[in-house]
Amino acid sequence: MSFVTVRDVWQSYDGRPILERVNLDVDEGEFVSIVGASGCGKSTFLRLLLAQEQPTRGAIRIDGGHRAREPGRERGVVFQRYSVFPHMTVRDNIVAGEAFDTHWGRFRGAKLTAARERADAILDRIGLSHVAQNYPATLSGGMQQRLAIGQALAARPRILLLDEPFGALDPGTRIQMHDFLTELRAETPMTVFMVTHDLGEGFKLGDRVLVFDKPRWDPQDPAAFGATITYDFDARQGGIPFQGLLDKYPSLRAAE
Amino acid sequence: MRLINRVPSRPVGLMLGALPFVAIILAYVAGSEIRLAANPADKLLPALDTIRETAARLFTETDKRSGDILLWQDTFASLRRLFLGVGISALLSLSIGMAIGLLPYARKGLTGFVAVLSMVPPLALLPILFIVFGLGEVSKVVLIVIGITPFMTRDLSQRVLDIPVEQIVKAQTLGASSFVIALRVALPQVLPRLISAVRLSLGSAWLFLIAAEAVAADVGLGYRIFLVRRYLAMDIILTYVIWITLLAFVIDWVLKRISERAFPWMGAGL
Numbered sequence: 001m002s003f004v005t006v007r008d009v010w011q012s013y014d015g016r017p018i019l020e021r022v023n024l025d026v027d028e029g030e031f032v033s034i035v036g037a038s039g040c041g042k043s044t045f046l047r048l049l050l051a052q053e054q055p056t057r058g059a060i061r062i063d064g065g066h067r068a069r070e071p072g073r074e075r076g077v078v079f080q081r082y083s084v085f086p087h088m089t090v091r092d093n094i095v096a097g098e099a100f101d102t103h104w105g106r107f108r109g110a111k112l113t114a115a116r117e118r119a120d121a122i123l124d125r126i127g128l129s130h131v132a133q134n135y136p137a138t139l140s141g142g143m144q145q146r147l148a149i150g151q152a153l154a155a156r157p158r159i160l161l162l163d164e165p166f167g168a169l170d171p172g173t174r175i176q177m178h179d180f181l182t183e184l185r186a187e188t189p190m191t192v193f194m195v196t197h198d199l200g201e202g203f204k205l206g207d208r209v210l211v212f213d214k215p216r217w218d219p220q221d222p223a224a225f226g227a228t229i230t231y232d233f234d235a236r237q238g239g240i241p242f243q244g245l246l247d248k249y250p251s252l253r254a255a256e
Numbered sequence: 257m258r259l260i261n262r263v264p265s266r267p268v269g270l271m272l273g274a275l276p277f278v279a280i281i282l283a284y285v286a287g288s289e290i291r292l293a294a295n296p297a298d299k300l301l302p303a304l305d306t307i308r309e310t311a312a313r314l315f316t317e318t319d320k321r322s323g324d325i326l327l328w329q330d331t332f333a334s335l336r337r338l339f340l341g342v343g344i345s346a347l348l349s350l351s352i353g354m355a356i357g358l359l360p361y362a363r364k365g366l367t368g369f370v371a372v373l374s375m376v377p378p379l380a381l382l383p384i385l386f387i388v389f390g391l392g393e394v395s396k397v398v399l400i401v402i403g404i405t406p407f408m409t410r411d412l413s414q415r416v417l418d419i420p421v422e423q424i425v426k427a428q429t430l431g432a433s434s435f436v437i438a439l440r441v442a443l444p445q446v447l448p449r450l451i452s453a454v455r456l457s458l459g460s461a462w463l464f465l466i467a468a469e470a471v472a473a474d475v476g477l478g479y480r481i482f483l484v485r486r487y488l489a490m491d492i493i494l495t496y497v498i499w500i501t502l503l504a505f506v507i508d509w510v511l512k513r514i515s516e517r518a519f520p521w522m523g524a525g526l
C-alpha cells in the first residue's frame with residue numbers, strides 16, 4: 001500500500017464544489033509538485049492533506065493510519081508567508097519545533113541547552129547561524145523561508161507540505177532555495193508536496209508533477225464543477241521518462 | 257509644491273509644536289490681567305503667580321487638622337483606585353479577549369455579550385454601584401473596571417483574531433496544544449497590544465475615577481476639585497488639573513517605554 005492515499009476526495013464550500021473525485025497514491029520519499037490555474041483548489045488540496053479542513057467526501061490517510069481531524073506533528077507545513085513566529089528569535093523559532101510539543105511549550109535547564117545545540121546544528125545547515133539572535137522581521141524573504149523550512153523539519157514530520165514557498169522570492173534567491181531543498185532531501189529523504197505556479201520549478205524539484213484542472217466545464221455556470229488531477233507526469237530524468245529504460249533492463253536491448 | 261509634501265525643518269517643527277501651548281498661556285494671561293484690572297478680587301482667572309504660589313503651598317504645607325499634605329494624600333488615594341481598576345481590567349480583558357480570539361465556543365458565547373456590554377453607559381450604573389458596593393473604594397474601582405473592560409476586551413480579542421491563521425496552523429503542526437498556542441503564540445503577540453489598549457483606556461479611566469470621586473468620597477483628586485469648587489478656588493482647581501494631566505502624561509510615557517523595551521521584535525510597529 002502506498003504511503004499517502006487519497007481516495008475519492010471532494011471538497012465544496014457553500015455547496016460549490018472546488019475539488020471533485022481526487023484520487024492519489026504517493027510513495028514514501030516522493031516529491032510531488034502541484035500546478036494548476038489560480039483559484040483551482042491547490043491550496044485547498046494542501047489544507048486537506050494538512051487536515052486543517054475535512055473533505056466533504058472521501059478520505060486521506062498517511063501510512064494506512066486514521067483520517068486526521070486536525071493538524072499535527074506528522075504533517076509539517078511552510079506557507080508563502082507568516083510561517084515563522086515574529087516574536088521569537090531565529091534560534092528560538094527552531095527550538096519551538098521541538099518545544100511546542102511539550103506541556104508548557106518550552107524547555108528548561110539541560111533540555112534547553114541540548115535543544116539549542118540541535119537548533120544551532122540546523123541553523124548551520126540552513127545557513128542562518130550568523131543571525132541566530134535576530135528576530136524574523138530583520139531577515140530577507142529567502143532567509144525567512146529557509147527558517148520556516150528548518151523549523152518545520154525540526155519537528156521531524158512524515159510529510160512536508162509547501163504552499164508556494166518560493167513564490168515571493170526573486171529568481172536568483174529562488175534558484176538558491178532549489179539547491180538548498182535538493183541538498184536537504186539528499187540528506188534526509190522525505191515525502192514532499194509542493195504547490196507552485198512555476199512549471200519549471202515543479203519539474204526541476206519534483207519526482208511527479210500533478211496538474212489540477214476542471215475536467216467538466218459548464219459555460220453557463222463555470223463554478224458548477226470542481227477541479228481534479230488531470231495529469232500526473234513523471235518528472236524524474238528531466239521529465240522525459242523511460243530514456244534510461246534500456247540501461248535499466250539491458251535484456252530489452254537484445255530485442256532492438 | 258503640494259501642501260502634503262511640505263515638511264517643516266526640525267526647529268520649525270519644534271516651534272509649531274510649542275505654538276498651541278504658548279498661545280493658550282498668552283490668552284489666559286491676557287484674560288486674567290483684564291479681569292484683575294477691573295476687579296482685583298476676581299477669582300475666575302487667577303494670575304499665574306497666584307497659581308504658582310498656591311501650587312507650592314499645596315505640595316508642601318500640611319493640613320492643620322490632620323497633619324498630612326492633602327494633595328499627596330489625594331494623589332495616592334486616586335492612583336491606588338486607578339491602578340487597581342486598570343489592573344483588574346487588564347487581567348480580565350486579556351483572559352476574556354484571548355478566549356474569544358482563540359476558542360470558537362467562547363467566541364460564540366461572549367462576542368455578543370461584550371458588544372452589548374460596551375454600549376451600556378458606565379456612569380449611568382454609578383448609582384447602582386453605590387447601592388450595591390457602598391460608598392467605599394470598591395464602587396469606584398468597579399466603575400473603572402466596568403467602564404474600560406469591554407473596550408479593551410474587544411480590542412484584544414480582535415488582535416488575537418488578527419494573528420495570521422498560518423501561524424496558528426504552523427504551531428499545531430509543531431505539536432502545540434491549545435494551551436501552548438495561547439501561552440507561546442498568542443499571549444506574547446497580544447501583550448504589546450495590551451499595553452497600548454491600557455494607554456488608550458487611561459483617559460476614560462481617569463474620567464470614571466474623577467466622576468466617582470466627585471459624587472462620593474472623602475479623599476482623592478476628583479473629590480478635592482469638586483470640594484473647592486464651592487469656594488470658587490480656581491487656583492486650587494487649576495493646580496489639580498495640571499497635576500492630573502502631568503500624572504496621566506507620565507504614566508503614558510512610562511507605558512510607552514515599557515513596551516519599547518519589552519517587545520524589541522515589534523520594531524517600528526509600536
Ligand SMILES: Nc1ncnc2c1ncn2[C@@H]1O[C@H](COP(=O)(O)OP(=O)(O)OP(=O)(O)O)[C@@H](O)[C@H]1O
Nearest residue numbers: 013014018036037038039040041042043044045197
Ligand atoms: N474557506 C473557504 N470558504 C469559501 N471558499 C473558499 C474557501 N477557501 C477557498 N475557497 C475558494 O476555493 C477556490 C480555490 O481556492 P484555493 O486557495 O485552493 O486556490 P489555489 O489553487 O490555491 O489558488 P492560488 O493559485 O491563487 O493560490 C477559490 O475560488 C476560493 O475562493
Ligand SMILES: [Mg+2]
Nearest residue numbers: 042043044163
Ligand atoms: Mg493557493
